[in-house]
Amino acid sequence: MGKVMRKRYAAEFKSRVALEAIRGELTLAELASKHGVHQTMIAQWKRQAVEGMAATFSVKAVSEPPVSPADVEKLHAKIGELLVERGFFTRCLCSVGRDQRRQMIDPKRARLPIIRQCTLLQLNRSGVYYRPVPQNEANLALMRLIDAQFLETSYYGSRQMTWHLRRLGHEVGRKRVRRLMAIMGLRAIYQKPRTSVPHPEHRKYPYLLRDLVIDRPNQVWCSDITYIPMKRGFLYLVAIMDWFTRKVLSWRMDAEFCIEALRDALMRYGTPEIFNTDQGSQFTTPRFTGLLEERQIRISMDGRGRWLDNVFIERLWRSMKYECVYLHAFETGSELRVGLTKWITHYNGQRPHAALAGRTPDEAYHDAPTPSGPGLTPDQRANSSAVRMAA
Template sequence: MGKVTRRRYGAEFKAKVALEAIKGELTLAELSAKHGIHQTMIAAWKRQAIEGLASTFSGKAEAAVATGEAELTRLHAKIGQLVVERDFLAKASGRLSVERRRAMVDGSHPQLSIVRQCALLQISRSGRYYQPVGESEPTLALMRLIDEAFLDCPYYGSRQMMRHLHRLGHRVGRNRVVGLMRKMGLRAIYQKPNTSAPHPEHRVYPYLLRDLAIVRPNQVWCSDITYIPMRRGFLYLTAIMDWHSRRVLSWRLSNTMDLAFCTEALQEALALHGTPDIFNTDQRSQFTSLAFTQMLADANVRISMDGRGRWMDNVFIERLWRSLKYECVYLHAFETGLALHAGLRKWIGHYNTRRPHSSLGGQTPEEAYNEIGSTVSSLKLAA
């Protein structure tokens, strides 16, 4: 058996792939098939690129260049301490998933060999040579069936979902269903102990909407994330909605379930529509993160979070996902991220400006948000 050649990726190639991922025009499965790289590695490069851009503009790079001889002397004196910390971090990295640790291996590192990196990360070097493949057509078909069933029956857990798929003729095991539902971000609504927990280091805020009369726009905003199936892969969508008027204030697509597209949507909503009194979400790690909650705190917005497993606490945006998928996503089976973006923009524009709601007295969400419905009615009566 011949010697296996290690694939090394240069900085220019990584930057190119990361930029494509940031654009969000292709799913991770499509990028993986295009470049022959595992999806986890692409997601890691995207995250590193975003963090690198932030540090570029924060002045950290200039501070590092300006480090003087005194700083170097101090750093040399800490070599012994750093050796101890290195050993500690090597042990701590074992708590990360194998995929995340594999994505951390840098084949082009000038000082650490792949063998040494794998040893520090406590992973097998053979895993580096796995050839990635995109999601298969049968898998994507299963994910769509699960998504459709979950919209109708959000109380389905993995066991009930498995039985539902069996009735449709798909002989899949529970572990398979659990993995797909986790990938799609779906969780049954019933209460269950010690599950669907938020990030252990993030603060969870109390639910503030119980028995609260929501009677005006910008009194309460809400947000959520949903899975959007495509013909080849899938993307994630987040939206921010005004609770009273049901108007969609901002939205973003992403090929990874990261924090950036959530904070971008929040920034846009705050910039275009001011600030609400209360902002309500579920307990996802994206919404409990310090970056997200700090933006709300800086704007003097009170933070509210659903009870664990209680989809009814954020019911209106759940209804938005149902309408959006049945009336737009499932009807078109979009081929690319660009096509999906254009389709969502058209549907959300129609939903906001042309679709009347019975709960709003026949007004559209935009009319209810701008409180122009009563004025229009008065003018008609006067005429």
């Protein structure tokens, strides 16, 4: 009998699974099914992670003499110099966002001044010292009105949006409206000259869904980012949807978590044949497209200003905002997370969909025919086309 080789897991994979177990959003059984690892092993990784964190914050006496804080600071500074000299941060910081690196700055570290920390983290000091001023109540109210009207008339630019707000009794100028729309990431949808100038470092992919018959789950996935207004601020939401069944496969409450949402959807539901997005910088970055290319997923991107190219997820945003976000003035991110979790669960499992002949997205996803099957009937396909045109 041959020797059975024990499967080994990378430290990054263990830490990610342990962190999910510590969060407690999924049970051990669900985590085991999600990652293909036994529950006992996940429990062991969780225990090791908790013990490691406890050891980090505890000071235990050992046989050796205690190390002074000054010696620790010197050691940290020396390690930082070695990391910079050997190019460690040049290779690894590409996977960490700028906002996350700014959070690593510790102004109280006496032996490692801020200028040195900025050098190690590849940050400009001006961005570290700057403290953004939050939007006032008047601007937040205007942003909510702009968002609601933009869902109805996505062809409104700053001029027409200014006239709309003035008709509602708000004395605002066009510059102010233009600035608020830029913060929200809203741009009027109409033909403009020379708007598709590609980023010099980001590749743009062609649109692959034109005249394509989509008749099965996991044939095409799509993703987008939207602005979520709150009572005292706003957040961004990214979601990944199955095009055929309209099922929300994964979502995160931050535009920086696009890659995390994609990894979650791939682990839960496999790989699609085509992945469609817009040309936003979050989706054109090599980190995002590289993850798709590694799995041989064909990449499709909308044309600039072509919101109809990704119409179904645009309809998802409309339903979500009118049925959940606008009905509840969420004050904190945790309240918003709970509200969106409840609504998306209802949307996937209980809310009938007209384009699916009254079925829910979960029913359409799990009960759909095999890839060689017929897919939607002609009447259902015609109904789906009518819904798309009505959008």
